Amino acid sequence: MRAAARLRRTGLPYLLLLPALLLELLVHLVPMAIGIVMSFKDLTQLFLGNWGAAPWKGLGNYRVTVDFDAPVGATLLHSFFVTCAFSVLTVGLCWLLGTAAALFLQENFRGRGLLRAVFLTPYALPVYAAVITWAFMFQRDNGLVNHVLHDQLHLTDGRPFWLLGDNSFLALLVVAVWKTWPFAFLVVMAALQNIPKDLYEAAALDGAGMVRQIRRITLPSLRPINQVLVLVLFLWSFNDFNTPYVLFGKAAPEAADLLSIHIYQSSFVTWNFGTGSAMSVLLLLFLLVVTAGYLLATSRGRRHADA
Numbered sequence: 001m002r003a004a005a006r007l008r009r010t011g012l013p014y015l016l017l018l019p020a021l022l023l024e025l026l027v028h029l030v031p032m033a034i035g036i037v038m039s040f041k042d043l044t045q046l047f048l049g050n051w052g053a054a055p056w057k058g059l060g061n062y063r064v065t066v067d068f069d070a071p072v073g074a075t076l077l078h079s080f081f082v083t084c085a086f087s088v089l090t091v092g093l094c095w096l097l098g099t100a101a102a103l104f105l106q107e108n109f110r111g112r113g114l115l116r117a118v119f120l121t122p123y124a125l126p127v128y129a130a131v132i133t134w135a136f137m138f139q140r141d142n143g144l145v146n147h148v149l150h151d152q153l154h155l156t157d158g159r160p161f162w163l164l165g166d167n168s169f170l171a172l173l174v175v176a177v178w179k180t181w182p183f184a185f186l187v188v189m190a191a192l193q194n195i196p197k198d199l200y201e202a203a204a205l206d207g208a209g210m211v212r213q214i215r216r217i218t219l220p221s222l223r224p225i226n227q228v229l230v231l232v233l234f235l236w237s238f239n240d241f242n243t244p245y246v247l248f249g250k251a252a253p254e255a256a257d258l259l260s261i262h263i264y265q266s267s268f269v270t271w272n273f274g275t276g277s278a279m280s281v282l283l284l285l286f287l288l289v290v291t292a293g294y295l296l297a298t299s300r301g302r303r304h305a306d307a
Contacts, residue, residue, distance in 0.1 A: 032284075039277035054274070061278035072266075076279060078254070079262040083238060086173060086258060090237040091230060093177045098184025099222075103214065106192055116189075123182035131246040134175045138162035138247075168253040176243050180236065184229060191225040192218070227298045235287065259283055 038051065039061055047054040067073040101119055105112055122130065137144040139162075146159045162171040195218065203213050219226075241260035244252045250269060252261045263283070267276025 035277050036281055038273055039281045041274050043272075043274040043277070045271035048271075051273075057274060061274045062282070064275060065278045065282060072275065075257075076259075076262065079257045079259050082169070082255070082257055083259045086169070086176070086256075087234055087237040089173055090176050090180065091233045093173075094181040094184045094233055095226070095230060097177070097181040098186075099188050101181075101185045102188040102192055103218070105189065119185055120182045122179045123186070125179070127179065127242045128246055130179055131175055131243055134171075134178070135163065135247050138171050163248060164253055166255045168248065168256040172244055172247060172256045172258075175247060176237060176240060179243070180233065184233065187225060187229050188222065191222055195221045231291065231294055235291070238287065239283075 040056060040058055041047075041051070041054040042057040042060070043051050043054040064070065064072050065076060068077045105116060105119075136142075140146060140159050143162070145162060146156075149155045150159055160167055162168065199217050199221075200213055203217060208216065239260055240258065241264065244256060244258050244261045245264070248256065248261075250265065252258065252265075259279075263276050263279045266279060267273050
């Protein structure tokens with residue numbers, strides 16, 4: 001009887017977790033497995049009614065995808081480089097702005113609570129509403145951006161197009177950083193609460209200024225949090241689909257052709273779901289390799305620092 005009671009007591013938490021695990025299986029793992037199978041098929045609009053009847057193509061979709069001398073592979077490689085540049089800049093700017101704002105709001109002053117609420121507003125707004133607002137602001141003739149830069153400050157010779165051409169990358173970067181940096185601010189601000197105030201008081205008694213306190217106390221104490229934060233921001237930015245889709249529509253400019261929107265176009269615009277699935281699988285493998293390498297490098301760095 002005691003063994004049965006112990007089994008019920010220890011097995012109850014796992015039983016309660018079972019519905020969530022089944023839902024996770026249905027929502028994530030099953031579509032992922034179906035996508036991998038689709039990447040080996042010649043799946044076009046002719047087989048949408050019965051995609052299981054699509055002919056088996058083997059590694060043909062992958063060969064087309066990684067043939068960088070052909071149009072499909074060349075455009076995918078260009079999109080990959082654009083996404084890498086976009087992710088690096090987004091992560092760097094979000095971390096820098098979030099950390100600076102968190103450090104600034106550590107001091108007690110009047111209106112600090114109001115500033116915290118203002119800083120978190122972009123993160124709280126619905127993505128579609130926020131990006132659509134930015135799309136209106138970036139309009140060439142009636143947008144607020146050109147009105148301020150050209151009409152008020154006279155910083156440009158004419159009214160530039162922000163949602164076309166090379167400027168589209170800058171517009172995409174501004175919107176992505178604006179809506180993402182409050183997350184970095186929130187994480188760093190929470191992590192700063194765990195740093196003992198005694199360390200800063202002792203450093204101040206030793207003559208350390210604010211800059212040296214940040215270098216010697218704040219940043220080393222934030223290292224474990226920053227390692228996770230940078231990884232999360234990178235994965236978010238590298239997979240960002242909502243921002244370019246709402247900002248540019250189904251056809252993003254070449255300068256802002258992120259992998260997420262490029263895969264969407266390859267699948268739902270050209271109706272070549274086999275090639276699009278192959279691109280998705282390659283993206284998944286790339287992110288898995290980058291994540292594993294990053295975690296391995298950061299874990300080694302922690303061990304060396306502790307030693």
